[in-house]
Amino acid sequence: xxxxxxxxxxxxxxxxxxxxxxYQQPPYGMQPPYGMYPPAGMQGMPGMPGPGMPGPGMPxxxxxxxxxxxxxxxxxIIVAPMYALGFIDILRSDDPATADPGPFFAVGVAYxxxxxxxxxxxxxxxxQTTGKKVLRISVRREADxxxxxxxxxxxxxxxxxxxxxxxxxxxxxxxWDVRRQTFADxxxxxxxxxxxxx
Numbered sequence: 001x002x003x004x005x006x007x008x009x010x011x012x013x014x015x016x017x018x019x020x021x022x023y024q025q026p027p028y029g030m031q032p033p034y035g036m037y038p039p040a041g042m043q044g045m046p047g048m049p050g051p052g053m054p055g056p057g058m059p060x061x062x063x064x065x066x067x068x069x070x071x072x073x074x075x076x077i078i079v080a081p082m083y084a085l086g087f088i089d090i091l092r093s094d095d096p097a098t099a100d101p102g103p104f105f106a107v108g109v110a111y112x113x114x115x116x117x118x119x120x121x122x123x124x125x126x127x128q129t130t131g132k133k134v135l136r137i138s139v140r141r142e143a144d145x146x147x148x149x150x151x152x153x154x155x156x157x158x159x160x161x162x163x164x165x166x167x168x169x170x171x172x173x174x175x176w177d178v179r180r181q182t183f184a185d186x187x188x189x190x191x192x193x194x195x196x197x198x
Contacts, residue, residue, distance in 0.1 A: 058145065059193040061180045062137040067192055073131030078115045082108035124153030136197055142189045152188060159184035
């Protein structure tokens with residue numbers, strides 16, 4: 001018997017995997033570099049996402065409320081301990097009305113800086129701060145779904161300054177934007193998507 005003979009139905013080795021037919025969609029994060037959205041003329045065609053819809057293999061976009069919830073959790077994790085330690089200094093002073101920052105507040109400031117750096121590292125490396133992980137959302141590059149890296153995550157944080165201009169309009173922009181992006185997301189070509197628990 002000759003293995004590999006196309007005319008012999010028994011020529012396939014028994015441990016060979018059966019052939020796969022049809023197009024196999026690569027997982028999100030391994031999309032081709034031309035982007036995840038089809039050309040405008042192809043949107044709405046069978047199998048193609050419509051305007052503002054995730055591209056093939058892309059997870060659903062995160063809702064504005066999920067993003068706000070993750071931000072509030074991160075704020076509590078980073079800021080609350082610093083203020084709590086500062087409050088201890090006030091309670092320990094003879095006159096709380098004129099109390100100066102003490103050693104506990106200094107420890108709180110150090111915690112604030114270290115935790116802020118750590119959360120930024122997590123967002124660049126894994127796409128998730130602690131708050132985003134709890135809410136199961138992740139920041140990804142719009143073009144290919146990969147994580148940002150520390151440098152781009154830092155640039156995106158700076159770009160949020162633009163979101164605060166014009167009465168904080170940029171922070172509200174995901175409420176009606178088809179890709180649910182803030183101004184910072186648009187400037188850095190990022191999206192926030194839902195992910196499975198991990």
